[in-house]
Amino acid sequence: MAVCSFLEKMRVQYRPVFFNHGTETSRKAEKFLRDKYHDGLLVGKIKSGKSKSESYEEYWRKERYGFLKTLNAPVITAHHLDDCVETWVWGSLHGTPKMPEYFNGTVYRPFLLNKKVELENWAKRHDVEWIEDESNKDTNFQRNYIRHELMPKILKVNPGIHKVIKKKLLDKYSLQEK
Helix, strand or coil, rough: CCHHHHHHHHHCCCCCEEECCCCCHHHHHHHHHHHHHHHHHHHEEEECCCCCCCCHHHHHHHHHHHHHHHCCEEECCCCCCCHHHHHHHHHHHHCCCCCCCCCCCEEEECCCCCHHHHHHHHHHCCCCCCCHHHHHHHCCCCCHHHHHHHHHHHHHEEEEHHHHHHHHHHCCCCCCCC
């Protein structure tokens, strides 16, 4: 919602897109967005079943990006620096450290250099409502375990981890900080 608000303030025309993961929170979020955007909202939904070998996180990501590819149009997401740090930690623990791509064909992630709190602060300053996904608290999901259990410990070991990852992003994409 912060990204939509930002685009509106910048007078950028866009069509809001939402992917319903088939969860209760997704159903609530879709209703929230339909009430706000009515027929202007484009919604994707799960198309196939989850295989036993993949986690729900993998399954939802595969389905979501499969849907986004069908749009044949640029898509802007709200991925942020905290996502990059968590993704890097997750990959590092599995021997493949990586970060979300700034651009991967049709998906742009222009907020990778911004912490999540910056997006939240934007939303608060501009009276933007949003919905918190309750599943983000469930530490049975690896991403959430990293976010809630490991990140506080990682920040004790390296309080500058966000700066480290931000520098990696700046170098990787030849970006300059403003």
